[in-house]
Amino acid sequence: MASLREDIRSGRLAPGALLPPSRTLAADLGVARNTVADAYAELVAEGWLTARRGSGTRVAPRAAPVVDPRTPRPAPPVRPAHNLMPGSPDAASFPRAAWLASTRRALTAAPSDAFGPGDPRGRPELRKALADYLARARGVRADPDRMVVCAGTAHALTLLAPLLGGAVAVEGYGLHVHRELLGAAGVRTLPLAVDSDGARVDELARSGAAAALLTPAHQFPIGGPLHPERRAAAVDWAGASGGLILEDDYDGEFRYDRQPVGAMQDLDPDRVVYLGSVSKSLSPALRLGWMVLPDRLVDPVLGVKGVWERWVGVPDQLTLADFVDSGRYDRQIRLMRGRYHRRRDQLVATLADRAPAVRVTGIAAGLHAVLDLPSGTEARVLSAAAAEGLAVGALSTFRHPDARDDPRDGLVVGYGAPAEHAFAGALEALCRALGEVARLG
Structure with a gap:
């Protein structure tokens, strides 16, 4: 509704403009028809729209605001027509009805103390549900007493x-x-x-680091799991040096060509901190994540976090606990794994047909692929993408400024974000931008 209001207020939707029928807009957005109908009804009540039988739903006639021509106007942000940026799931696929059902059940069953000051460890219902799920799905040795709920991986690192x-x-x-x-x-x-085997953990011994942050399930952004021998070597380094491994289980839920790789934490729970969130599996808007900590770190982490929960809302914690316990979380992950798998295959097939000179890597898991480009071409291809109204990631932006190995040119293409109806158009724009590679070659 907010975007419709802004479109009307700014004049992008002119008075009298006919809006799509609620059934059509609901299908485009991937939401229930009643959701669109309720939004239309509220905007009619507020005076933004009119609805008359036989003439459809239209933008209401409104007096144009008087604007002092001397007042400078900030330029509105330019939204790309196509979004293939990495790191985002398909927002239109959020399971609204199932989440709402879990919210109702969780709040109905919640004890009264759930609505007092929050425990910084997180609600016990959620820590128990997550411990059971992570042990079953990711092989994590997760005692609820060693878990701390947080607002996502970035918050955990803070x-x-x-x-x-x-x-x-x-x-x-x-x-x-x-x-x-x-x-x-x-x-x-x-x-x-x-x-291609992940991080060179043999460099840890001479790095002087006290801890290592790794993405062993699916290295971001290059792709691919950390090789089993390197997993063991990293844990051995931590044990011998007294160091710590921070395991960011990035894309651990979405593996397509073989069984998921289990969590590294199982190798040594006393030396590995397991970090996870629902930002890819459900939505980054929920701001829900977790840490599975060695015993010795629980109290120090809680000391940093504070006496009361100030970051994660208790109703969302209770809802996620029910969502996991009811099996709805598993069903959502299976649904989205199939959907992202099909998108991955569509991306690979389209590029094989339209841009065969471009090598696609890092595709066994996750929500993105890396397109290797000839040296020196990344900036030109990004410029061509921008001209197509396409937002896409540049591999160079993910490179550490002190990295010693040779830089690579490439694109990091996320296939999670576009709605189903928009994906083919985004791929078409990508292929046109990649035509720059052939021209430069």
């Missing part, structure tokens, strides 16, 4: 940073926001080279 010492080894290609969070807390990040 809580852990004061406990990590002066330096943390990170993958040479990774999320810059994580590096920035650690840097803001006074923690230096030291890059490890990344190859």
